[in-house]
Each structure stands twice: as C-alpha cells, then as structure tokens.
Amino acid sequence: MSNDAQALPDTSPAVVVGAGPAGLAVAAELGRVGIHAVVLDTAGEVGSSWARHYDRLHLHTARWLSALPGCAIPRSSGRWVARDDFRAYLRDYVERQNLDVRLGTSVTSVDRLADGLWRIGCGAESILTPLVIIATGYNHTPALPDWPGRESFEGRLLHSSEYRNPAALDAASVLVVGPGNSGAEIAADLAGAGKRVWLAVRTPPNVVRRQVLGIPSQMLAISMSPFPAPVGDRVGRLVQRLSVGDLSRFGLPAAPLGVVTRLQRDDVQPLLDVGLIDALRSGKVTVVAAVESFDGETVSLANGEVLRPEAVVVATGYRRGLEPLVGHLGVLAPNGRPTINADQQAPGLDGLYFLGFSNPLTGNLRQLGIDARAIARRVGRRGTVAPRVVRATVPRPAGLT
Numbered sequence: 001m002s003n004d005a006q007a008l009p010d011t012s013p014a015v016v017v018g019a020g021p022a023g024l025a026v027a028a029e030l031g032r033v034g035i036h037a038v039v040l041d042t043a044g045e046v047g048s049s050w051a052r053h054y055d056r057l058h059l060h061t062a063r064w065l066s067a068l069p070g071c072a073i074p075r076s077s078g079r080w081v082a083r084d085d086f087r088a089y090l091r092d093y094v095e096r097q098n099l100d101v102r103l104g105t106s107v108t109s110v111d112r113l114a115d116g117l118w119r120i121g122c123g124a125e126s127i128l129t130p131l132v133i134i135a136t137g138y139n140h141t142p143a144l145p146d147w148p149g150r151e152s153f154e155g156r157l158l159h160s161s162e163y164r165n166p167a168a169l170d171a172a173s174v175l176v177v178g179p180g181n182s183g184a185e186i187a188a189d190l191a192g193a194g195k196r197v198w199l200a201v202r203t204p205p206n207v208v209r210r211q212v213l214g215i216p217s218q219m220l221a222i223s224m225s226p227f228p229a230p231v232g233d234r235v236g237r238l239v240q241r242l243s244v245g246d247l248s249r250f251g252l253p254a255a256p257l258g259v260v261t262r263l264q265r266d267d268v269q270p271l272l273d274v275g276l277i278d279a280l281r282s283g284k285v286t287v288v289a290a291v292e293s294f295d296g297e298t299v300s301l302a303n304g305e306v307l308r309p310e311a312v313v314v315a316t317g318y319r320r321g322l323e324p325l326v327g328h329l330g331v332l333a334p335n336g337r338p339t340i341n342a343d344q345q346a347p348g349l350d351g352l353y354f355l356g357f358s359n360p361l362t363g364n365l366r367q368l369g370i371d372a373r374a375i376a377r378r379v380g381r382r383g384t385v386a387p388r389v390v391r392a393t394v395p396r397p398a399g400l401t
Helices: 021-032 083-096 181-192 217-224 229-243 259-266 276-281 323-329 364-382
Strands: 014-017 037-041 100-103 109-112 118-122 125-129 132-134 156-159 173-177 196-200 207-209 271-273 285-288 291-295 298-301 311-314 352-354
Touching: 014 021, 014 118, 014 125, 021 037, 021 083, 021 100, 021 364, 109 323, 173 181, 181 196, 181 271, 181 276, 181 285, 181 311, 207 229, 217 229, 229 259, 271 276, 276 285
Parallel strands: 014 037, 014 132, 037 100, 132 352, 156 311, 173 196, 173 311, 196 285, 207 271
Antiparallel strands: 109 118, 118 125, 291 298
C-alpha cells in the first residue's frame, strides 16, 4: 500500500527507485522470495508518466500480454487497454500485492559504500540497503531537438508528452514531428478532429498493423523472437506487404532496414498503426520532409519547403535521464542506456540492478515482468537480508544531516 505520509526507514532489505510498472513488478516479485522492498517515487501517484500521456492512448500490446506478475488486467478493459484503465490497474496492483510505496519522495543520489552497501539519498534523508533496483522508466525525460531558430517560433511548440487532445491544443494547422508511435497516433487524432496535419519524417518507419486477421502483431513478434534478425526482417516485410501495402504514394516509402534490424541497430520500434494509414489514404495527413529550422511563424524543411503551422508537436522520443543518479558509477552507455539490464551485474557493483530499460518487439510490459522474476530469483538465491548497521556510524556526504 502507499505510505507517502510515513517517514523513511534508516535501512531496508531492498530499495526500488521508480513506482511505474517496472518498479511495482520487481517489488512484488521480491516479496514473493521473502525480500521486502521500499519503492520510492517523486510523483504523487504510481505510474505517473501514464497520467501525462495523450487522452486517446491505448496500450499497443494485448491486455493478456501486458499484465504485471501475479495480477491480470481485468477483461473489462478490453483487448487494448485504455490509458486511464491502466492507471487504475497500477493503483489496484499496489493494494493487491501489498507493496510499500513511498510517493512524493525524490531520490537524489545512489552511492556505493566501502562495506558493499548502497546509500540511497533522498534529500536530507538516506536509506542503507544491500540491494537497489533502478526502475525510473524507459521514457523518462522528453527529448527536444535544438533546431536553429526554435526559440523564435511564434506558434505553440510542445513535446508529445504535453499533448492531450485536439481541443486542448486549439490550433487549426499542426506539424507533428516524428513518425514513431506517439507521433503517428497524435497525427491521426488531430486529423480525426478536422485539423490540417503535416507529419515530418526523416527516415521512413516500418509500418505494421496492430493486429492482422485478429491476431496481435505482438504474438508474431514473440513467435519469431528465437530466430536471427534476417529471418525476422523477411517475415516482417512479407506481413507489411500483405497487410499494409505500398504507402510510397502517400509519402512513406519502404523503411531502409527491416523491423528487427532497425530495432537492434537504431533502437527504433516499428509504427503500430492505430489510424495513420487511413488518415494518409484519405489525405487528412500529409507527409513532409524533416524539420531543419524555425523562423518566426515559419518552419523550414530539409527539401526547402516552408510551412506555417499554428502549432508544432515534437514526437522525437525521450532520454532515460539516468546521468544525475548513476552517471558516476560507469554503468551508462553513450546514449544514456544502462549497460546492464534485468539480472545482469556490473563488476564491483553487486546489488545494483536496472529494470525496464529494454525495448523488445515482444513488448516492454511483458519483458519487464520476465526480467523482474529473473532479478528476484537471483537475489533470492543469494539470501539478501536487511543491512546490519548503526545509522549514526555511517559516513555521510556533505549537505546531509
């Protein structure tokens, strides 16, 4: 249950940073092997990032393949679970799994101590633990390109994380930048409301139907996951050709890389269609070249074209935002992703885990459940227990009292 009003403990057998799906899943799995975890999150509700998503959002993965360990998503939520239904599911998960969640608690530091313990700094307080799991989310910090002249734009410019619905945006013409899943769905949402919509594309995406012949594409990805990338690419091309067809006359030629290779090489998921194809074919969304610069009320594109949208929605993704927390530990790749995930351990950093930072075709929610169980099995075999320390004797960094 949520304990946001209670004081933090001095020590804990485990600390989970982040009360999203990954953090809740691993806390529940640790509980099943007898390890109590304190879950910390700066937000005022579990799964807070879901509250910031646009109104029409539904999971792109099937309900029965998106549940966290030990608790199914209700059938009443339908095949494709709506944003608010998933938020309700996460709140219910905390209660049903009896999780110790401390909301409104900002984790400011994660430091390794000489005795092998971890000190989790929370402002003026800290918790000592032998086990810390970083689960702050794959989509944590909005990424906004620094286009020349961006600050001079006279219209409204916002990241997709700020978009809610067409009425709230209050613009007759909108340029959506980025053909990923968020950008495509927002473009379709705006087009359905009668807005003039452009979709700026630098590299054509792999467009895939969310389901084919009633079967979720996620099931195909799961069945193909044991095979090498070239096989997955060939199957993906065949499915695209049969179910999507040629979109080049609408401005979207075939992607330069196959579905699997594009994900492995560029960390780019396929675009699971939830309305964009129809919007393209009906002429309600126009594909244009990539954005190059801004100048007052105009936006210049890579092919020399100039647009005058009233608003620009930037759907260029997120960064992991882990540098302030663990950047000093040497566990981040140049792109900000952890170099370890799930039950992997970095040399000399026993007890530090990362969860939820993979992005597989088989589904992020499904995978984080698998990875949460792997972490629990590993630490359960090691018999991790609460640290036996006297709080007053532990050296504290400057500024903590």
